[in-house]
Amino acid sequence: MKGGLRQSMAFLHTWAGLLFGWLLLAVFVTGTTAYFQDEITRWMQPEIKGERHLVASAEGAVDYMRRHAQGAETWSIQLPGKRSVAAMGYWKEKGETYLQWRDHAFMVDGRGVRVDARDTTGGWLLYRMHFDLHYVPVLWGRWTVGLAAMFMLVAIVSGVITHRRIFADFFTLRPGKGQRSWLDAHNLGAVLALPFHVMITYTGLVTLQAAYMPWGIAAAYERPADYHRELTGIDAAPTRSGTFADPAPIAGMIAQARARWNGGDPGFIAILIPGDANSVVKITQDTGTSMATRGETLTFDAATGHMRTPPASRGGAAMTESVMVGLHAGRFAPPALRWLYFLSGLMGSAMVATGLVLWTAKRRPRLPDPTRPHVGFRLVERLNVATIAGLPFGIAVYFIANRLLPSAMAHRAAWEANWLFIGWGALLLYVFLRPPRRAWIESLSMVAAAYAAVPAVNALTTDRGLLRSLAAGDLVFAGFDLSMLVTAMGFAFAAWKLHRRPLAPVREARPPRGDIA
Amino acid sequence: MRHPIVPALRIASRAFVAIVGGYVAAALYAATMARWLPMPRTEAVMTGMLASFAIYAGVAIMAFAVGSATRAWIWLAAGCLPPALALCLSTHGVFA
Numbered sequence: 001m002k003g004g005l006r007q008s009m010a011f012l013h014t015w016a017g018l019l020f021g022w023l024l025l026a027v028f029v030t031g032t033t034a035y036f037q038d039e040i041t042r043w044m045q046p047e048i049k050g051e052r053h054l055v056a057s058a059e060g061a062v063d064y065m066r067r068h069a070q071g072a073e074t075w076s077i078q079l080p081g082k083r084s085v086a087a088m089g090y091w092k093e094k095g096e097t098y099l100q101w102r103d104h105a106f107m108v109d110g111r112g113v114r115v116d117a118r119d120t121t122g123g124w125l126l127y128r129m130h131f132d133l134h135y136v137p138v139l140w141g142r143w144t145v146g147l148a149a150m151f152m153l154v155a156i157v158s159g160v161i162t163h164r165r166i167f168a169d170f171f172t173l174r175p176g177k178g179q180r181s182w183l184d185a186h187n188l189g190a191v192l193a194l195p196f197h198v199m200i201t202y203t204g205l206v207t208l209q210a211a212y213m214p215w216g217i218a219a220a221y222e223r224p225a226d227y228h229r230e231l232t233g234i235d236a237a238p239t240r241s242g243t244f245a246d247p248a249p250i251a252g253m254i255a256q257a258r259a260r261w262n263g264g265d266p267g268f269i270a271i272l273i274p275g276d277a278n279s280v281v282k283i284t285q286d287t288g289t290s291m292a293t294r295g296e297t298l299t300f301d302a303a304t305g306h307m308r309t310p311p312a313s314r315g316g317a318a319m320t321e322s323v324m325v326g327l328h329a330g331r332f333a334p335p336a337l338r339w340l341y342f343l344s345g346l347m348g349s350a351m352v353a354t355g356l357v358l359w360t361a362k363r364r365p366r367l368p369d370p371t372r373p374h375v376g377f378r379l380v381e382r383l384n385v386a387t388i389a390g391l392p393f394g395i396a397v398y399f400i401a402n403r404l405l406p407s408a409m410a411h412r413a414a415w416e417a418n419w420l421f422i423g424w425g426a427l428l429l430y431v432f433l434r435p436p437r438r439a440w441i442e443s444l445s446m447v448a449a450a451y452a453a454v455p456a457v458n459a460l461t462t463d464r465g466l467l468r469s470l471a472a473g474d475l476v477f478a479g480f481d482l483s484m485l486v487t488a489m490g491f492a493f494a495a496w497k498l499h500r501r502p503l504a505p506v507r508e509a510r511p512p513r514g515d516i517a
Numbered sequence: 518m519r520h521p522i523v524p525a526l527r528i529a530s531r532a533f534v535a536i537v538g539g540y541v542a543a544a545l546y547a548a549t550m551a552r553w554l555p556m557p558r559t560e561a562v563m564t565g566m567l568a569s570f571a572i573y574a575g576v577a578i579m580a581f582a583v584g585s586a587t588r589a590w591i592w593l594a595a596g597c598l599p600p601a602l603a604l605c606l607s608t609h610g611v612f613a
C-alpha cells in the first residue's frame with residue numbers, strides 16, 4: 001500500500017465494492033421494492049377486493065379452521081396491516097414442520113369470507129430474496145447476504161475516508177464528461193443519502209445478528225432457546241389435557257390487546273393446541289404500529305379468554321435492537337416517509353450501479369488496447385449490464401407472469417418466481433452475445449418495454465386496469481401501474497441517452513491520479 | 518524478494534486479517550461483553566451483538582490502513598488479547 005491512508009482506503013473501497021457489487025445491487029433493488037411489498041401483493045391478487053376489517057377477518061379465519069382443522073397443532077393468522085385487505089390463515093398438523101405452512105394456507109377478506117385468490121408469493125418473494133436469495137438453502141443465502149452487507153459497511157467507511165470533498169459533492173454533477181460524470185453521479189447518490197446508507201447497512205446486519213454473531217449467546221447461556229425465552233418473555237408451549245373446551249371469542253381477546261396497546265393493532269395470532277382445555281392464544285402487536293418493530297406478544301387462556309401477566313418491559317439494549325430493526329424495515333412509515341424510504345433505496349441502488357460502471361469507465365482509457373480489453377475487464381462490463389438491466393427485467397417478467405400463468409396451474413407461485421429468473425437469465429445470455437455498447441442500449445430498451453407491458457397486460461387480463469383504477473380512485477392499483485410506466489420511461493430515457501451519445505474517443509492513457517474508484 | 522506474486526500475497530494477508538480476523542475479534546468482544554457487562558444477561562448479550570459489527574468493520578479498515586501486512590497482524594493480535602484474557606478468566610472461576 002503506497003501513498004498513504006487515502007490511497008489505501010481508495011483501494012479497499014474499489015475492491016470491497018466490486019467483489020460484492022452485483023450481489024449488493026440485487027439486495028438493494030429487492031429491498032427497495034420491499035417497502036411496497038404489501039401493495040405489490042395486493043396488485044398480484046386482483047381477486048381480493050373490498051375494505052379491511054381486522055376483527056371480522058380474524059373471526060372468519062378462526063371459524064374456517066374450526067371447520068377444517070380440528071385437532072391441528074397450531075392455527076396461525078397473519079392479520080392485514082394498515083396497507084392490506086386480507087388476512088391469511090394457515091395451520092400446522094402434528095409432525096409437520098413450519099416450512100410446510102403453505103400446504104394449509106387460505107385467504108380471508110374483510111367480510112370474514114374465504115377468497116380464492118390466485119396462488120402467488122406477491123411482494124413477499126422480493127422481500128425474501130432481499131436476505132434469503134432464492135434456490136439456495138436459507139442459511140447459505142443469509143450468510144452470503146450478511147457478508148455482502150459487511151463489505152458494504154466497509155466500502156461506505158473507506159469511501160468516506162478517501163473522500164476529499166463531502167460537502168461539495170452535494171452540488172456537483174458534470175454530465176457528458178465520461179468518467180468524471182460517473183464519479184459525480186456515484187458521489188451524489190452516495191453523499192446525498194449517506195445517513196440512510198449507513199443506517200440501512202448497519203441495521204440490516206442487526207436484523208439477523210443472532211444468526212451472524214451468536215457467540216455472546218453461547219458465552220452466557222447453556223441453551224440458545226433460554227436466551228430467546230428470557231428476551232421475549234414468551235413461556236413454553238402448553239401440553240394437551242385431553243379435555244375439549246370451546247375457545248372464547250377471539251374478538252374479546254383482540255379488544256383486550258388493543259386496550260393494552262393504546263389502540264395499536266395486533267398483527268399476528270397463534271392458537272396453540274386449539275380445542276384443548278389447555279389451549280393458549282398468543283397475540284403479537286403489528287410491526288407497523290411503532291418504530292420499535294419487535295411487538296409485544298400477549299398470552300391468553302383460550303378457554304376463558306383471560307389474559308395472562310404481560311411480559312416485563314424491555315431493557316435499553318433490547319429496545320435499541322427493536323428500533324434499529326424497525327428503522328430498517330420502515331413498517332411504521334406513513335406514506336410520505338415510505339416514499340422517502342423508497343427513493344433512498346433507489347439512490348442506494350444507483351450508488352452501487354454507478355460504482356460498478358465507474359470501475360470500467362476509469363480503466364477503459366488505461367487499457368493497452370481499448371478495442372480489445374482483457375478478459376477480466378470484459379467480464380465486469382458484461383456482468384454490469386446483466387445485473388443493472390437484468391434484475392429489473394426479471395422483476396417485470398415476474399409481474400407479467402402473475403397475470404398470464406393459468407390460475408389452476410400446479411406450483412403456480414413457484415413458477416412465477418421461476419419466470420423472474422428465466423427473464424433475468426435470458427437477458428444475461430443476450431448480453432454476453434452482443435458487443436458491450438449495443439448490449440447496454442438494447443437491454444435497457446427491453447427493460448423499458450417490459451415495464452410498459454405490465455399495465456397493458458393487467459388491463460387486458462383483469463377488470464382492474466389503470467383507467468378503471470383511476471376512475472374508482474383505487475390508489476394502490478393506479479399507483480402500481482403508474483409506477484410501472486414511470487420505471488419504463490426511466491429505462492427508455494437511459495437507452496435513448498446512450499444511443500445518442502457518440503462513441504467515446506480513445507484517449508491517451510493517463511497515469512492514475514489516486515482518485516477514488 | 519521482488520517476485521511479482523509478493524504484492525498479491527501481502528494483499529491476501531491483509532484481506533485475511535480483515536475478513537477472518539475481523540470476525541474473530543468481533544466474536545471475542547461480543548462474548549466478553551455478554552459475560553462481563555454489569556447489566557441483566559439478555560441486555561449484556563444484546564449490547565455485545567449490537568457492537569460487534571462496528572468492531573468487525575473497524576478491524577477491516579485497520580487491516581488496510583496500517584503500513585504493512587505484518588503490522589495488521591500485530592494490531593489484530595493486540596486487539597484480541599484483552600477480550601480473550603477476560604473470557605479465560607470468566608470461564609475459570611473469576612466471574613464478574
